[in-house]
Each structure stands twice: as C-alpha cells, then as structure tokens.
Amino acid sequence: MQTLPPKFSDWFATKGWSIHPHQQDMLDRADAPALLLIAPTGGGKTLSGFLPTLVDLAEGDHDGMHTLYISPLKALAADIKRNLTTPVTEMSLPIRIEDRTGDTSQTRKRRQRADPPHILLTTPESLALLTSYEDAPRMFKGLKRVVIDEIHALADSKRGDQLMLALARLQRLCPGLKRVGLSATVEDPAAIAHFMARHPDPCPILLADPGPPPDIRMLRTDAAPPWSGNGAAYAIPAVLDQIRQHKTTLIFHNTRAQAEIFFHNLWLANEDSLPIGIHHGSLDRQQRERVEAAMVRGDLRAIVCTGSLDLGIDWGDVDLVIQIGAPKNVKRLVQRIGRANHRYNAPSKALLVPANRFEVVECVAALDAVLAGDLDGDPRGPGPRDVLCQHILITACAGPFDADALYAEVTSAGAYASLSRAAFDACLDFCATGGYALRAYDRWQRLMCTNGKWHLRDPRSSQRIRMNIGTIQDTDTLKVRMKRNRGGAPLGEIEEGFAASLSAGDTFLIGGQIVKYEGLREMTVEVSRSAAKKPRVATFMGTKFATSTQLSARVQRMFTQDSWPELPRHTAEWLTLQREVSQLPQPGRLLIESFPHEGRAQTVFYGFAGRNAQQTLGLLLTKRMEELGLNPLGFVATDYATLIWGLDPVDDPAPLVDATALHDGLDHWLAGNAVMKRTFRAAATIAGLIERNTPQARKSGRQATFSSDILYDTLQKYEPDHLLLDITREEALRGLVDFGRIEEMLHRIKGRIDHRILDRVSPLSAPLFLEMGRVPVKGQAEERLLAEESARLMEASGLAQITPAPDNIPLKRR
Incomplete structure (x- = not known):
C-alpha cells in the first residue's frame, strides 16, 4: 500500500479527515492503464481521481502538462478548479491549474498551447479542437493521466464518442497515458469500462462504499393531482412549505418550459418573498452565473432548474431536492437526488411531485427502483459514423496522416472496436469527395492522397473545420x-x-x-x-424525456398486484375501478380497448414504449387503419398509450400490430417525412457536409435547413445509398422515432393481445382525452365526413329530392 507523503497526511489531519478506502485504492493502482471508480455523491471522487497526480507532481519536477481533466460541463470544470486550488494552495504545492472552455479568452488559449499548465481542465469539444492543431504533439508531450468526470453523462451521447476518439489520438502521442473514469450513477459498470478502455486492454472497476440509502419519498399534498398536465401547480403550497423548512432547495423539472411556468406560479404564491432563482440552459450566461454565485453564497432558498444543475457541482448548502413530474429515468433521478446533502455517508433527501394521476404510479415505481439500486439505461450501439467523419477531418487539420494508422487508432476506441475497414474507408471517401453525387463540387473536395498520406486539399479549410467542431446540435x-x-x-x-x-x-x-x-x-x-x-x-427546445424501458416494466409489474397500499387512496381506487371496468395492462401482453365516445370510435393501445415510440406508433397505426378502411381521424400519445379516434370501430386489432406491416409502413412514412430531413441535417452538420459557422457569419436556422433540405433531396434522387442517408436512417430509427422501442414491445408481447370492447371510456384511458398534442389525420375519413355533412344539409334544405346524394364517392388519401 502506498502511503501518503507527510505533507498530504498532515493536510488531511488539519481538515479532520482520513483517506477513504477507495481513495487509497486509486493511489495504490495509479499505474493501471485504466480505472473506473464508482463512488457515491460526496464521497470524494474528484480528489480520488486527482490524488495520484498531486502526489506525483509534489514529489517530482514535471515539465509541461501532467494531467488532463475532462468534464461534460464548463461550469463543472470551473467548479473543480476552485475545489482543486484549495489543497494545492494550502499545501503550497508547485502546481499550475487552468481551465480551457468556450468561455476562455483567445489570449489565454494561445498561452496555454505555448506553455501548458500542469493540470488542464476542459471539455470534449475543447479537447477535440486542441488535437486539430499541428503543435498538439508538443502541447501534450509528457501527458501522464486523463481524468474523465461524470463519465456516465458522456457515455450516453456522441460527445462521449468524440472524446474517446480524441483520447485514442492522445494515446498514440503518449503511449503510457493512464485513463481514469469517475461516476456516481452507472447502471452497467462493465459497459462503461469497455467504453473508456483502450481496446482490447481491460479496465478494472473500483466500487466505493455506497453509503446510506437516500431519504426519498413522495410529497404529500392536500389536493390530489389532476388527471392530465405536467405543471404540478396543485402542489405549489406544499412546495413552498418545504422551502421554508430547508436551507436550500433545488426544484428540478424535465423541460425548460415547465421550469419557467412553475417558477412563475411559485413566485406569484411566494407571499413571504423568499429569495428564489431560476436556472436553465436557455438563460443568458451572466444570469446563470449570478444564480450560481448566489447559490454558493447561500443567498437563495430555492432554485427552479433543469438538467443544467444535474451534475456533480457542489452548489452550497443544498439540503433538499424536489423533482417535479415523474423522473422518467431512474439514473437521472439518482443523479439529481445526489445534489442534496453533498457529503460522504450523509443520506440525500428528495421529494417527488407527480404532475398528474398516472405519474403517481410512475413515481412510486421510481422510488422502489432507487431503493433497490436498480438503475436503467439502454445499451449503446457501435460508434456513430458521422462523429468518425468529423474526427477524420480533425486529424487532417493536424497534418498528413496514414489511413492504416488512423484505422488502427480509431478501432482502439471501445465504441469503434468492431468498425470494419470498409466502413472506415467509406467515411474517408466521404471526407475526401463528399460521395459520388457530390464529388463534382469543389467545396466538398476536402482531402487528397499524396505519396500514401492523406492531407487537406486546401490548408486554409482547416479554419472552417475547426469552427464547426463538436457534436452538440444547437437549436435554432x-x-x-x-x-x-x-x-x-x-x-x-x-x-x-x-x-x-x-x-x-x-x-x-x-x-x-x-x-x-x-x-x-x-x-x-x-x-x-x-x-x-x-x-x-417560450417553447424552449430542451429534451422531452421518455420513460425508460425498465421503469415502464416496473409500472406494469405494479399492475399485477392485488392491491396498492403504497399508493394514495385516490390513485389506488382509480386502478381498482380500471380493473373492474376493463383490465389493467399486463407484462408480456398488449392491452387494446375499444369504445365509443362523442360519436367517434375510440381505440387505445397500451404499449408502454415511451412517448416518442407511442407517437410513431400512432402514425403507423392510423396509416394501417386507412389501408384497412377503418377511417381514422386522429391520435394522441403519451409515454404509456396511444389513443386513436375515427369513424369505424376496430373489431380485430391483430392486423394493425402485425410486425411486417408496421415495418413496411415505417419505411414508406420515413421516405418523405420531415423527421428524416431534420435527422439528416444533424448528421450532415456533425460529419462536416453542412457548416453552421463560417468566417463571415453564422448561418441562421432557416438558412441551414434550406441548404440541408436541398442536399437531402439531391442525394435521395441521385445517390440513395449515400453514407449520410444510411447514417440518417440509423439515427432516425434509434432516436427521433424510437422504432426500436416499438420492436421491443412487439417482441415482448409476441402476438399476445387482450382486446376489450367497452361501452364507455375506461378509467385508465380518461387522461388521454385531456392530453395536449392531438394529431389530426387527413384522408378518407375526412372526405367521408364531408360527403355525409353535404348529404345532411341537402336533405335539410329539401334539395335531396332534386339532387340525390351520391352513393359512392371516390376516396383518395391526401
């Protein structure tokens, strides 16, 4: 066991601390090629990651950069700098620490490249930019360690893929480079270890003592939650009462718009004039920084926020977290809970506030999952090729490269370990020529090969490539x-x-x-x-989360219970009535209800596939109903069900959910849908086909959309198997339309359908009639309604005796 140097042990003693076992483990295994530490919030993860660096730098004279710290957030990098400066200053260590983000001045960035600090704190985008410069080998010379904080937040996105490709580059420049990943919330440690390891090297996993379970429950309110909606206005008096009882409360929301509404209503009800702030990604940076500074000083009693405060920043004396609305994802809930009582072995305290009646059930399921330590998450697929295309262009900016060496480098990154050489060559060809349909245009002729080395055709294009580095897609x-x-x-x-x-x-x-x-x-x-x-x-873009597969499964398992003592009486009685009138959805089966309402035939499909998938299911099912002559008029979707209304009742729903028919319908629908164009635009921007930033000016959203739509239509016509169209289809199926969740549902039910024909609205379907976002279907049903209304008017006016209404009107889908 490696002992702490006296200077460090004395510093720990002055703080009244002793080194935690997992911190000692990290010190003992500092020479491991890769390590993944999973430790609870407040467990000293950051110091664990940096302790070997601080000891190494304190005991020896290191010239240049020693450790690179990667954070998903600029604010987290700045927070770590503040926290890390404390032990360095108090122990008088000769260590220079600096951060480098989009907010860093150009003067300071140039100085950092010429004279790197011992520890550089940065983000994936800034690191990718640094690797694009010709002097990257000199800047990173001697680099020994990379610490990746909150690695779970990066592993779930393309930012993580970009980061691991950049680390593959650094590993080639610094073969002895050690990697350390830090996280508090990992549902599949082995998958994260594979993600961050240098393939095929293994990455050991260190598990710290998880500490006491969180103190988490549902907020009790005098008023029952409404049948529908997501504002939770009914709970504001109870929320204000909790704010009064605590020092600092973080009030999390799933979207920025919901946060704005709740803050406004909370402020109107704030008769005590308690100091309350709001924080989300669409606010001006200076306003966010003012709120952050006030939190650190302890000036605010509550902050209404979104995911902008999810991660491990130590924001003052937060002693309560309130989650408004169902969390949708257990891992996200655990992360948010950890913001309260940010101390080792101190239980986090949190309250859940369901926004509507169904969310009561989901919140109870989420509570059970947290206490059981059952985190959710879907396995990630192979590394995305649009990110690889950007990496190839970044590599070219740094100087000529050998394709064989770059392929070996790329496949050393875990997500790209299975990348075939043919797939790599297709990406390289796209970067060089734009593809077959575009190779006649000079603007996409970016790379050429000379004497076996690939390089930029025009070195001046490096400026434009660097200006568009990144995988975060800005909203317009x-x-x-x-x-x-x-x-x-x-x-x-x-x-x-x-x-x-x-x-x-x-x-x-x-x-x-x-x-x-x-x-x-x-x-x-x-x-x-x-x-x-x-x-x-303001309809802020913000992510609209879908309930995870695992949480949906928990909800369905709750429906198999004989009774629900853990639920409030109003919700338990609601589910009991549903069981009496119809039945509750069962695991491994698909419940479909049909009943009349307001003169229309209503059909509800309880798929529990998440909002995006249920929305896609509505589009596909209404198309299928039209093909079968069932005349749908519209649909609305939630996380758990899709309601379709039309002119004709559904007597046999089995043909509607036939897997082959749904697949065929999806292919036809996607071919000309705006979803595909939006997805293509994102992939083309990441891959470098479309530039959002130019030396002259930034393109507006409409300009970028116009140019991407033209490109999409051109490639569809002249090269339908173009690399970017292939990527677009993959992205659309996995992301925006979430067809994979529909396939999972079909696999889960295996044709087992419970069809209940009722004479009225069922209790479980009632909230669907209050749901926003109803989508009309214009087709045969609309024409039939027009024909029937015309006939009725003519009969009422007596014209029917002269001009009888036609019996057969040709019906065509619009």
Whole structure:
C-alpha cells in the first residue's frame, strides 16, 4: 500500500479527515492503464481521481502538462478548479491549474498551447479542437493521466464518442497515458469500462462504499393531482412549505418550459418573498452565473432548474431536492437526488411531485427502483459514423496522416472496436469527395492522397473545420434582450420558430419574468417588461424525456398486484375501478380497448414504449387503419398509450400490430417525412457536409435547413445509398422515432393481445382525452365526413329530392 507523503497526511489531519478506502485504492493502482471508480455523491471522487497526480507532481519536477481533466460541463470544470486550488494552495504545492472552455479568452488559449499548465481542465469539444492543431504533439508531450468526470453523462451521447476518439489520438502521442473514469450513477459498470478502455486492454472497476440509502419519498399534498398536465401547480403550497423548512432547495423539472411556468406560479404564491432563482440552459450566461454565485453564497432558498444543475457541482448548502413530474429515468433521478446533502455517508433527501394521476404510479415505481439500486439505461450501439467523419477531418487539420494508422487508432476506441475497414474507408471517401453525387463540387473536395498520406486539399479549410467542431446540435435560437431604451440587458434565447410566431404585443416567459415582444432587430428579439398575468410560454427546445424501458416494466409489474397500499387512496381506487371496468395492462401482453365516445370510435393501445415510440406508433397505426378502411381521424400519445379516434370501430386489432406491416409502413412514412430531413441535417452538420459557422457569419436556422433540405433531396434522387442517408436512417430509427422501442414491445408481447370492447371510456384511458398534442389525420375519413355533412344539409334544405346524394364517392388519401 502506498502511503501518503507527510505533507498530504498532515493536510488531511488539519481538515479532520482520513483517506477513504477507495481513495487509497486509486493511489495504490495509479499505474493501471485504466480505472473506473464508482463512488457515491460526496464521497470524494474528484480528489480520488486527482490524488495520484498531486502526489506525483509534489514529489517530482514535471515539465509541461501532467494531467488532463475532462468534464461534460464548463461550469463543472470551473467548479473543480476552485475545489482543486484549495489543497494545492494550502499545501503550497508547485502546481499550475487552468481551465480551457468556450468561455476562455483567445489570449489565454494561445498561452496555454505555448506553455501548458500542469493540470488542464476542459471539455470534449475543447479537447477535440486542441488535437486539430499541428503543435498538439508538443502541447501534450509528457501527458501522464486523463481524468474523465461524470463519465456516465458522456457515455450516453456522441460527445462521449468524440472524446474517446480524441483520447485514442492522445494515446498514440503518449503511449503510457493512464485513463481514469469517475461516476456516481452507472447502471452497467462493465459497459462503461469497455467504453473508456483502450481496446482490447481491460479496465478494472473500483466500487466505493455506497453509503446510506437516500431519504426519498413522495410529497404529500392536500389536493390530489389532476388527471392530465405536467405543471404540478396543485402542489405549489406544499412546495413552498418545504422551502421554508430547508436551507436550500433545488426544484428540478424535465423541460425548460415547465421550469419557467412553475417558477412563475411559485413566485406569484411566494407571499413571504423568499429569495428564489431560476436556472436553465436557455438563460443568458451572466444570469446563470449570478444564480450560481448566489447559490454558493447561500443567498437563495430555492432554485427552479433543469438538467443544467444535474451534475456533480457542489452548489452550497443544498439540503433538499424536489423533482417535479415523474423522473422518467431512474439514473437521472439518482443523479439529481445526489445534489442534496453533498457529503460522504450523509443520506440525500428528495421529494417527488407527480404532475398528474398516472405519474403517481410512475413515481412510486421510481422510488422502489432507487431503493433497490436498480438503475436503467439502454445499451449503446457501435460508434456513430458521422462523429468518425468529423474526427477524420480533425486529424487532417493536424497534418498528413496514414489511413492504416488512423484505422488502427480509431478501432482502439471501445465504441469503434468492431468498425470494419470498409466502413472506415467509406467515411474517408466521404471526407475526401463528399460521395459520388457530390464529388463534382469543389467545396466538398476536402482531402487528397499524396505519396500514401492523406492531407487537406486546401490548408486554409482547416479554419472552417475547426469552427464547426463538436457534436452538440444547437437549436435554432435567437437572442432575447431588453429594448435599447430599456437598458438592452440580455435575457437568454428562444427558438427561432417560436420567435417567428410572435406579433407585436405578445407576451411570454423567460428567466421567470413576463416580457412583451417589441420586434426583431439584427436577428435579436427585443422585448420590454409586461404587467400581464398570463403570458404565452417560450417553447424552449430542451429534451422531452421518455420513460425508460425498465421503469415502464416496473409500472406494469405494479399492475399485477392485488392491491396498492403504497399508493394514495385516490390513485389506488382509480386502478381498482380500471380493473373492474376493463383490465389493467399486463407484462408480456398488449392491452387494446375499444369504445365509443362523442360519436367517434375510440381505440387505445397500451404499449408502454415511451412517448416518442407511442407517437410513431400512432402514425403507423392510423396509416394501417386507412389501408384497412377503418377511417381514422386522429391520435394522441403519451409515454404509456396511444389513443386513436375515427369513424369505424376496430373489431380485430391483430392486423394493425402485425410486425411486417408496421415495418413496411415505417419505411414508406420515413421516405418523405420531415423527421428524416431534420435527422439528416444533424448528421450532415456533425460529419462536416453542412457548416453552421463560417468566417463571415453564422448561418441562421432557416438558412441551414434550406441548404440541408436541398442536399437531402439531391442525394435521395441521385445517390440513395449515400453514407449520410444510411447514417440518417440509423439515427432516425434509434432516436427521433424510437422504432426500436416499438420492436421491443412487439417482441415482448409476441402476438399476445387482450382486446376489450367497452361501452364507455375506461378509467385508465380518461387522461388521454385531456392530453395536449392531438394529431389530426387527413384522408378518407375526412372526405367521408364531408360527403355525409353535404348529404345532411341537402336533405335539410329539401334539395335531396332534386339532387340525390351520391352513393359512392371516390376516396383518395391526401
């Protein structure tokens, strides 16, 4: 066992600390090629990752960069710098620590490349940019360790794939480089270990003492939750009471729009004038920083927030977390819970607030999963090829490269270990020529091969490539600021589409205040303060989470219980009534209900496949119903069900959920759908076919959409098997339409269908009739309704005696 140097043991003693077992393990195994540490929030993960670095630097004279720290958030990198500076300063260690993010000045960035600090704290995007420079070998010379914090947050996205490709490059420059991954919430440690290891080297997993279970329960309220909706306004008095009882409360929401609504309603009810802030990614950076600083000082009693505060930043004395709305994902809930009582072996305290009646069931299922330590998560597929294309262009910026060596480097990254040489060569050809249909255009002729080495055809193109590095897809947003004569203060951003819908005088919420739209000046939305009480709400893009597969399965297992003593009485009685009137959905079976309502035939499919998949199922089922002459009129979807209404009842639903028919319907629907064009635009931007940033100016969302739509249509016509169209289809199936969840559902039920024909609305289907986002279907049913209405009017006016209504009207799908 490696003992701490006296200077370190004395410092621990002055703090009243002793080294934790997992910190000692990390010190003892500092020479391992890779390590993954899973330790609870407040367990000293960061110090565990940095302790070998600090000891090494304190005992020896190291020239240049020693350790690279990677964070998913700029704010987390800045927070780690503050926390790491404390022991370095108090022990008088000769260590220089700096951060490098998008907020770092150009002067400081140039100095860091010329004279790297001992420890550099950065993000995946900034690291990718650093590897694109010709002097990268000199900057990273001597690099010994890489510490990846909150690795679970990166492993689930393309940012993680980009990071691991960048680390593969660093590993080639520094063959002895050691990798360390840190996380508190990992549902599949082996998968994360594979993700971060240098293939085929193994990555050992260190598990710290998880500490006491969290103190987590549902918030009790006087009022019952509504049947539908996601605002949880009914719970505001109870939430305010909890804020009064605690020092600092974080109130998490799943979307930015929901956070804005809740903050506004909370502020109106805040008769005690408690200091409450709001924090989310669409707010102006200075406003976010003011809220963060106030949290650290302890000036705020509560902060309404989104995922912007999910990760391991130590924000002052937070002693309660409230989750508004069902968490949808157990792993995310555990991460958020960990923000409270951020101390080792101190139980985190959290309250769940279901926004509606069904979410009561989901919240109870999530509570059970947390206490059982049952985290959720879907396995990731192979490394995405659009990210690989960007990496090839980044490599070319740094200088000529050998294709064989680059292929070996890429396949050393875990996610790309199974990449075939043919797939790699296809990406290389795309980067060089743009593909068969585009190779006649000079702008996509970017690489050429000379004497066996690939390089940029025009070295000046490196500037444009570097300006577009990254995998985060910006939403098409416009800046919002007060009118110049009102101070011109920046407030944040709203979606371009929402801005286009505004007329002078319209009001909306941003940053917790109601503002009035005054006009658009130089692509900036100008507003003034408004005294309105009921604003329109900015439709912030934000992620709309779908309930995870594992959590959905827990809910269905709850339905098999004889009774539900763990549920509030109103919810238990609701489920009991559903069982009496119809039945509850069962694991391994698909419940379908058919009943009349308001003169229409209603059919509900309880797929429990998540919102995106249930939405896609609605599109496919209504198309299939039209083919079978069932005349659908529209549908609406939630995480657990799809409701379809139409003119004709469904007597036999089996043909509707036939796997082959659904697959064929998906292929036909995707071919000309806007979903594909939106997905293509994202993939083409990451792969470098479309530039969002140019030396002249940044393209607006409409400009980028226009150019990507033209490219998509061109490739569909002239090269339908183009690499980017293939990537687009993969991305659409996996992400936006979530067809994989539909396939999982079909595999789960294996044709086992429970069809209940009822004479009225069932209790479980009732909330669907209050759900927002109803999608109309225009086709045969609409024409039939028009024909019937015409006949009725003619009969009422007596014209039917002269001109009888036609018996047969040719019906065509629009």
